[in-house]
Amino acid sequence: MLLPLSAAAIMAMALLWELALPRLRGSLPQLAHELAARHRARHATDRSRRTLASGEHPRFGQQGYDPGRELRAEQRARELLRSCVNEEEWAMYRDLGFLRMWAPTRAPTHTGGAPYAYLVYPHKPIVAYVPQTGALLNEYCVAFPDETRPYGSARLPDADDVLAKWMALNADERRLIADANMHLPGRQVDPQQVHEDLARLSRWERERMDRLQRAVRTAPSSAAGVVIENLMKGDSNSARPLKIATAYTPPRPASAPADRPPPAGPVRSSVRPA
Amino acid sequence: MKLLRLKPGHGEVVLAEGDLEVPEQERELIEAFRRELDAGMWAAVPTERRDGRREAEMVRSFDEVPRDAERVIFFPRAAGGAGR
DSSP states (O other): OHHHHHHHHHHHHHHHHHHHHHHHHHHHHHHHHHHHHHHHHHHHHHHHHHHHHTTBOTTTOOBTOOHHHHHHHHHHHHHHHHHHSOHHHHHHHHHHSSEEEEOSSOOOOTTSSOSOEEEEOTTSOEEEEOTTTOOEEEEEEEEOOOTTOTTSOOOOOHHHHHHHHHHHHHHHHHHHHHHSEEEOTTSSSOHHHHHHHHHHHHHHHHHHHHHHHHHHHHSOHHHHHHHHHHHHHHHOOTTSOSSOOSSOOOOOOTTSOOSSOOOOOOEEOOOOOO | OEEEEEETTTEEEEEEEOOTTSHHHHHHHHHHHHHHHHTTEEEEEEEEOTTSOEEEEEESSGGGSOTTOSEEEEEEOOEEOOOO
């Protein structure tokens, strides 16, 4: 009696094992991966706690890092940036986290538009591109280190870094470019990210234009004049492309030449994916 | 006129403030201006065109600062960033 029961139990277990095996094969690696990720996250958290407790910034290895002070500095810097740049540029930085600057050099092209433009990111290289095609031209790696290091770091707040780039590009583009390290696209800023940013910028401009048009339609005539005036204040630039793109088109291959490339600096041709 | 300086961990700092029509204040402004240039700073003056467009111009001496400028902003000179 016992023998047949045992045999039946063994058979049932073997059948269950066979049924469960494919599912286990699928879930075991996932489980192992999750456990490893949890382990890594726990270690990273412990490390961050230790570095913060020691007053060292986990990213910059900076002693005496105070997140509250940095936040206040950034808020002050944003106010200053806002008071210096055009309304459209401020809104762009506020909403997208970067600025687009048309080529400050007023070089006429056959289309009558800007031959190139710059994307200005905080604490990242300035990226030059062709507005008409979206083709990336160069990265200009430039920094404004304050070696007095008042709080242990030479880095300006993000908005101050953008303002310094804006002022330097606006006032003396060639001097800034001459001081920058020029690289081919993709050295430090991921080209895919730049194309996504250009697509976001295109969407943002479209939405902004729609909003302004709606405001003009609904506002009384005198107010509409103010709206248009503000729009022109933010958007007027003799160097901007005549045609406002309604959608971002992916770039053409690098073989498509720019009408007029930005001024050349010292070329470092090695390309390293970001 | 205000002389401002961009500073890490702080944002802008007012270095000096004064009226160019008052000789003593003008002298103080010139001294502060020279101190910053000697420390290797760049100086820019935010400007506004007649059509309302905002721009900036770099100045290398106090004489180049427009008399009606409200602010001069000093910031560390540019250096080629890390070629990682």
